[in-house]
Amino acid sequence: METVQGISQFTDTSFNTAVTIGTFDGVHIGHGKILERLINNAKNAGLKSVVLTFFPHPRMVLQKDTDIKLLNTLEEKTKILEAMGLDYLIVHPFTKEFSRLSATEFVRDILVNSIKTKKIIIGYDHRFGRNRNANIQDLISFGNALDFEVEEIPAQEINDVSVSSTKIRNALQEGDIVTANKYLNYPYMLTGTVKKGKGLGKQFGFPTANLDISEKYKLIPKNGVYVVKSRWDDKDYFGMMNIGYNPTVSGKKKSIEINFFEFDGNLYGKKIQVDLLHRIRDEHKFDSVQELQEQLKKDRQTSLDLISS
The missing domain is CATH 3.40.50.620 (HUPs)
Incomplete structure (x- = not known):
């Protein structure tokens, strides 16, 4: 084309x-x-x-x-x-x-x-x-x-x-990624550049790629945790993504952060496309960082179960 x-x-x-x-x-x-x-x-x-x-x-x-x-x-x-x-x-x-x-x-x-x-x-x-x-x-x-x-x-x-x-817009705003993907006939995607964040995810044992989307007109789905897939260098990488404000650590600014499984390279400055496959849960404010870490472990296992199925 x-x-x-x-x-x-x-x-x-x-x-x-x-x-x-x-x-x-x-x-x-x-x-x-x-x-x-x-x-x-x-x-x-x-x-x-x-x-x-x-x-x-x-x-x-x-x-x-x-x-x-x-x-x-x-x-x-x-x-x-x-x-x-x-x-x-x-x-x-x-x-x-x-x-x-x-x-x-x-x-x-x-x-x-x-x-x-x-x-x-x-x-x-x-x-x-x-x-x-x-x-x-x-x-x-x-x-x-x-x-x-x-x-x-x-x-x-x-x-x-x-x-x-x-239906697609309504589904995305409600966090119903399955319905949105059904009507799209492909996974809803977010495309942006990986920027440096505060590094908190790495401290928790879940390093994240912080996605910056320059096009402000792009519809961002409902806040929460999603199972995602991305592809670069001819290889698929799965992970979990949080859209929201990180309330447990008093976050003030909305962010999109992805923890990729089985990847430890450097994505800073790279433009990537992230496909949204499932939504796991809403974003929550936990009483402690330890509670958040435990939930992230559960989210990872839930994500892996969904990916394998």
Whole structure:
């Protein structure tokens, strides 16, 4: 898959394309149906499959919604789409100026002239153009005039996508990682850089990698202890992760700390992806460090039991 930063950088006009448009946050099972249809349609028609997405999220720009939480960072979404077999991902900067394009300008100048679209696969409720005043019937009319086909995704499938997104967010906020992973069809991931912490975990006999996630819009699941997996140097490493404030040692700042099993190397400064597999328990304030240590031993055994099963 080739990732293109901005429509103006999509310069190869030697082929025509099949396109779908959207934020595709989470790239979950509902999205998977749409993307599978896109990729198969493109192959059967001799076209290149293209996802046109936007960043920042339109709500961040138009509604100044700085509190919006997304299931994927842009890097994570790119990795997932690439694994699906997509030909091109176009990530176009979403700005107020871009939002003011008329429906005609968007279809003619971008979809047809820039991306060479011959087929668009889109939801029945898709709206586009300035003030989102054009709908799928308008798009079909544009297709008849500008020589491209529109395939409408039925209401039921679009509703499935919406329901999946809502259920995933709710599940993560409630700590139900099993349900979230079921709807995603892959383990929910956190990606960040390992930073130095206070070293308290090492003192307790459970050294931790402190994960710093720079993308503040990334949805962080409910505080608590999770079983996790990460991969680097072509090897899988399992561990347990705490999201929270470390109340037993009077922690003031929320942190994400992972104790990897069977690993004693140095991860400082490395960017890693952590897959969340299970949630063990809530974060608790223990009466003493000794009680915390005993609980961590139990958590480790619980994690190992879940991993082995």
